[in-house]
Amino acid sequence: xxxxxWTLKVKVDGETVVDTEPDMGYIHRGVEKxxxxxxxxxxxxxxxxLCYASANTWSHAYIYxxxxxxxxxxxxxxxxxxxxxxxxxxxxxxxxxxxxxxxDVGNLTGMVWCLRERETMMDLLQELGGSRMHYNFPRVGGVxxxxxxxFAMRCRAKLKLFLDRIQE
Numbered sequence: 829x830x831x832x833x834w835t836l837k838v839k840v841d842g843e844t845v846v847d848t849e850p851d852m853g854y855i856h857r858g859v860e861k862x863x864x865x866x867x868x869x870x871x872x873x874x875x876x877x878l879c880y881a882s883a884n885t886w887s888h889a890y891i892y893x894x895x896x897x898x899x900x901x902x903x904x905x906x907x908x909x910x911x912x913x914x915x916x917x918x919x920x921x922x923x924x925x926x927x928x929x930x931x932d933v934g935n936l937t938g939m940v941w942c943l944r945e946r947e948t949m950m951d952l953l954q955e956l957g958g959s960r961m962h963y964n965f966p967r968v969g970g971v972x973x974x975x976x977x978x979f980a981m982r983c984r985a986k987l988k989l990f991l992d993r994i995q996e
Contacts, residue, residue: 868894869968876962881924883962884917884953891966898968906970912983913956913965919990920949945993948986955979 839847859878863871871894875887888910895902902910927942950960955976957963965972 868898872966872968873962873964876964880961882917882921884913884965885921887964888914888966891968894968900969902970905974909956909971909975910966912975913953913963913971916949916952916956916983920946920953923949941993941996945990948990952979952983952986955982 834853835851837849837851838845839849857878859874863874866874871890872887875890876883878886894900923942923946927939927946930936930938930942953963954960956979957965957972
């Protein structure tokens with residue numbers, strides 16, 4: 829069984845799993861070396877591309893580290909907006925993981941449902957960042973822009989629908 833770099837070697841006896849050996853894999857893209865020749869404001873876009881399933885998480889980690897090193901104070905409103913973006917990304921990422929796992933256990937319907945719900949989160953993230961996958965939304969000292977008009981209401985409505993559908 830393989831997902832990305834992670835491989836699970838499974839030894840079976842008939843229908844019974846008798847042993848497993850996980851191999852976590854390794855990947856190197858040279859991002860650290862690329863970033864050596866960049867200004868600190870140019871690195872965020874590279875961080876966004878480290879993982880398509882959780883782009884916000886990587887760029888936010890870099891931004892928080894840069895702000896800490898530069899002793900930058902972030903406005904409270906920007907912190908709240910970042911938190912919303914990170915949580916939407918976390919939900920989308922978990923849905924991608926679960927959706928990819930479902931067929932491995934024979935649940936294709938579960939995969940379809942997970943991907944359907946992930947699209948809801950992706951729509952909200954696209955509204956925030958202006959892009960479907962790599963948002964480049966956080967900035968050192970804040971965020972790219974304020975929330976779109978009516979975003980909070982649309983976000984609440986979509987999250988309520990999501991919570992209702994979890995019961996499926």
